[in-house]
Amino acid sequence: MDDMFFGRFGGQFVPETLVEPLRELEKAYKKFKDDPEFNEALEYYLRNWAGRPTPLYYAERLSKKLGGAKIYLKREDLLHGGAHKTNNGIGQALLAKFMGKERLIAETGAGQHGVATAMAGALLGMKVDVYMGAEDVERQKMNVFRMGLLGARVIPVESGSRTLKDAINEALRDWVATFEYSHYLIGSVVGPYPYPVIVRDFQSVIGREAREQILEAEGTLPDAVVACVGGGSNAMGIFYPFVNDKVRLIGVEAGGKGLETGLHAASLNAGELGVFHGMLSYFLQNEEGQITPTHSVSAGLDYPGVGPEHAYLKDSGRAEYVTVTDEEALRAFHELSRTEGILPALESAHAVAYAMKIAPEMDKDEIIIVNLSGRGDKDLDIVRRVGNV
């Protein structure tokens, strides 16, 4: 029971039918996570199929231009599929395969997690069904096409706000009817236990590598690690191996058009305690407990809740959570593109934007690692539409 919670956050708030499938998943995960055969297969695919380790790159021109701390980028944008989502996609798909499941269900917002699941499903010969809000299907046509090419079926979700939270609802409805042969491959550190633990563990490879790489490059740990937070998987993945170090951990939420406008997706900064999607955490909701719509220029951060371990890190004071607006993120997108020749995903651009804010106030021998969680190709349409800022 106690491993289900991070302090008071997390848990397994699900309808009774899902209690048993979650218990089966927990048992399987505990069995296979230390199984040599499982780990050998996972490492093989991460290295040879997905392209790990990813580089830790010193963004020298950007750092010098800002005139403060040295900014390093953890290049998850170079991972197969174009984002960190692949770490979890292949990890859970392999776990499902070892459990004897034949089919993967996934939800997706921007489409990156859907693509990661579709790739892993194709690789392991599993059927893949991806739920995607009808509005996101419209916004992210290229990723819908990619998933189709990889053999996955994309099911548009017309209910509710027709975005990510509704896609999760629909995936849960599917799973409750098909758990005997299907695995629900959640894409972030959210949902009922054991998902926040499983996804964090599969994403922690980012932080483990970054920690080793910075020690090798600089002979010292960084002063700060910065990552964007929607559900929070890339942030949890890079934070976790630094939790016991003297390193500032900074999560950047989507400030949208500004917190004061109500048009944002900043559940840690502006949400209230609640219980939703199987977990006790912070959620954007009204005073009656109805979940409210979110806004962010980046579809991947457009979620009204946040993983329970982030809620715990915030309340315990171990990590800081800040916000960056759409406009600041877009400015960072252009800055990184022109200064370093790297087009970041709009999600990751939030982390870059915050690093750009604090770097000038830091000493030249201080170090920031930014998790560059994905590449920006998927966002070109949006950036073109919004224009230069």
Added chain:
Amino acid sequence: MFERGSLIPYLTAGDPSVEKTLEFLLAVEEFAGLIELGIPFSDPMADGKTIQESHYRALRNGFKLEDTFRILREFRRHSSTPVILMTYYNPVFRTGVRRFLGEAKASGADGILVVDLPVSHAGEFLDIASEEGIKTVFLAAPNTPDERLREIDKASTGFVYLISLYGTTGARDRLPETAFEFVRRARKICNNKLAVGFGVSRREQVEELLRAGADGVVVGSALIELISRSENPVEELRKKVAELSGYSKAL
């Protein structure tokens, strides 16, 4: 909480309006052993299309939690048929468990079922429910092992709600054999009365489940569907519930 052989109609509070819900409740109460009143939620993830749409309609029409209690208070002036509230956890959690259960009780609710609050997480909730004098109802599913079924039975002071199938709410043409096996298994283990729901839409199904050992049978989506389509919903609802309860057949 209800007699053996009872029909348990489900209605969504505020769909399409507070006034209409009250009319619906009064139309079904004489055929119902107990009524389930659903509280609309923005993300009803255990429910199928029909009840989702019902929740959305209520919310679009401006439903507030207080409306549930208003409906109940008004209903209690005319009927003593037991009512349990069926809700997702977040509205209860956000309001505060004690305040929510206190208001529910004061308005005339007899019990409460929280869809996404499993027994393992219900410690404090159970204490407060007992202090406020409101009965608890928990869900059990065909894949619930015997051991947890015993815990669910122990935590339930109203009755145990058996989910007949794997999936969400919504009318099905046929109930799977597992539904009947589950009722028989639960009958052996549970001391509480047993209500069975999910998928039921016809009198034959109600009878089959009662024969298998259920004490009551819940019908929801079939009624909501009828209400949302009918030009004369109060009359048709009354007819349908009479038929499902076996009343019209007995005549």
